[in-house]
Amino acid sequence: MLKLVVRKELLTALRDTRLQVSGGILIVLMLTAVLVGKQGQRQIQKEREQAQASMYDKWVNQGEKHPHSAAHYGQFAFKPKPVLSFLDQGLDTYTGISVFLEAHKQHEVLFSGAQDSNGMTRFGEMTVALVLQVLMPLLIIFLTFNIFSKEREEGTLKLIHAQGLGMRQLFIGKVAGTFLIVLMIFIPIVVLAYLLLDESSASIDAGVTGKFFAMALGYVAYFLVFVFLSVLISAFARNSGLSLLTMLGVWIVSCIILPKATANLADKIYPTPSQFEFKRTIQHKVKNGIDGHNPSDARLTTLKQQVLDQYGVKSIDELPVNWSGIAMQAGEEYTDQVYDQEFSKVENIFRKQNRISEWAGFINPYLAVRNLSMALAGTDFRHHVVFAKAAENYRRGFVKIMNKDMEVNHKPGIAYGDYKLGKEMWSSIESFNYELPGISSVLSYQWRSITALIFWLVGLFFLSSHYAPKIPKL
């Protein structure tokens, strides 16, 4: 009997021209999004790889110079385009893509795509994520808004009931039927996207397959939530019109209004400090410490005394090592300390802000799937921070090597311009390489979104099994 209901739902839906058209549009949109998106992602990835390689090449072949000049010549770190970003752009348009790495200074990760585009960018880009998160629920709404009310209006609901089919079974049948149609549209896209994950993908991100399937699973859960929700609304709505209006209302609030309101509210609760304050604080704190170019501070005097004592000499001129190298490295490390402190403050504020939208997943399943999908695609805020930190660590690494060389090899008495290093030294620094966080770390920090989806599924399941027998038959 249940099979019959599912079959009936499938057939009616497949024969409905309106659904054929809207389903068709959805498929075309997703195909376009996948294919064009993949091509774009490949191109950008290639461009950044080339840029990274060419910048490293420039570093290696920068010619002969003093190690400190080389540290100022600096390097660049480019953010690799995550493999799955062709499915979900996430925040990629709004985060910077490259950062200049040099001595003394932590530069910002700059040049987001949004800054270089006009206002249209803010309307979003057609990605699979957009179709699945925003448009698929609409298809579900169109599939289900009259799934009960029509039968009620035509009087068939009573007939079915008279044949001995319980309302609970009928409800499950309708949910299963609708869900199957959704899967019929979804699965081919999953297969296509999977086939597009070529070998080079694995070289960029080893855990890509796992992330891909976790993402697909997340969407399946999301669809199921929406199917349950809309069949439930349809079951209790007085008529088809009201049911449609309610569902569209739910959709507009959860997909259009709430996400914006949540992000804006978060900014109000945890205010973002300004760049001005951020820089001023760092400057102020560093000023009380040491800076390689300002050898007059109290800290520097202490350090000087320490070094002199260590080598058992009375003046800098007698030191067997290069004092500037030591002072600069000490300055670096002090600045790093201050910077880390301040940076983590800002990072924490942003995390708290984002946490609000993660918790909001319990009121709005759209937010839950959006955050989860972005995280698995490697395009969320965390990934950006991981990149920024990796680049900063790389900077510290090579600047330290330059300072150390200066300390040990640039003997006192030799003029700055006369101590030079070449290719051998530059190429001893490995090229910047950054690995995306693995799937387990992503899933563990996204526990709120995952729990929210499960909460919705379980909640709706219990709600419907409790209320299904009470569905009005007239």
Place this chain on the structure above:
Amino acid sequence: MKTILHILSFEWKVLTRNNSLKAIVLVVVGAGIYGIYFGKFEIDKQEHRISQVQLYEQQQFDSLLVWARLDTAVADNKKKRQAALSPSGVGWSKHFTYYLTNDAHSTAGLCLGQRDLYPVYYGFNVTDLARQVNTGELANPMKLFTGNFDLSYVFVFLFPLLIVALFYNLYSGEKEGGTLSLLQSQSTSVRMILVSRGLLRLFIVWALAALLLLAGFIIQGESLGEHLSLFWQWLLIIFGYCLIWTILMGIVVWLRLSASLSAMLGFGVWLVFTLVTPALLNLFVLANVPLPNRADMIHAVRNHNDQAWEKPRSFVFDQFYSNNPQYDQGDTTSFHKWYYASFTLMDKEANALKAQYEMQVGKRNALLEKWEWLAPAVMVHERLSRVSCTDRHSHQEFVKEVHNYHDELKELYYTRIFQNEQFSMEDLRRLKEML
């Protein structure tokens, strides 16, 4: 005419008694008020940042003026006085960091546009500007991604939905309610009746829009008298936009479909014009004409800067003096002159490269603009952010201002540096006036 008036007064009663319609209007108005407050909150935050920067700049300059007057008999004061009066700075530190702020335009709070993507101020000294404007503002990318809930958003996204809700059953409501034959029996034609009822609905939408806009101006604290033309510009754009949607819904009504089908069609049109088309345009333009590679530009600038210090002094002076003969005193040995001449040359190269890059970006954005008409929502949002000076173009204008200001400041600095002179008190007063 009498019948129409009669019908309209009846219509008004029906509309005001329709509960779901009341709810929708309430939601739209509520969203509008929230949007106005949120926009004000954002702009106030930016203004606060701006005043913070300006205050800091004033304080710093005032302490410089105090330093300049210090008695040099005290050894400690000598250094400070030197720092205040030396145009080339002392050691590695430069003379002064100036700030230029991008103050918010009167209606910026009603349409925040692209303003949140860019810094609202730049800080710079008289060395090369190109590197000093490579900064951003701290912003949570998640918030930039979801966008701002301001009044323009309510107009662009939610008003069309209101129009769909008001119009979808204009004809089918009568048909399905069984009152169509009654209407047909009237002496006035059904079309006439439908048009007048449609106009009444349009006027309601316009009135709501005008009221929200008025509230927006008042809550933002902008007096209408001063910004009357701006108010009219806004009103015209929004009225036009509402009219477009009314015409679109008119076509839907004209198709004489059932109520639920009309509603779905109207909603579908909304989806296409506000969501799908912009997203597709972004996808295609991004994929086909990706943003030019900034890496090349950045590297070229860095290389120029790096080489600038390797170049022989004579080369720097030859170039600099031929471009700026007013500074040419024949001196080719001074370190400071060489140092600052190099910055000017670096900026020149960097600006040329940047201009080239900007041109490419401009071409790409022109492509987006060319297809903008496919998405009226985008078109209207762009117009609103243009009149509110919150679009990308306005930011570029601000960057131009920064360049001009930098040039103005440089003039006095370079004059003193190349004449081997210190700043006089008069000079410092002039600089203070320029703040």
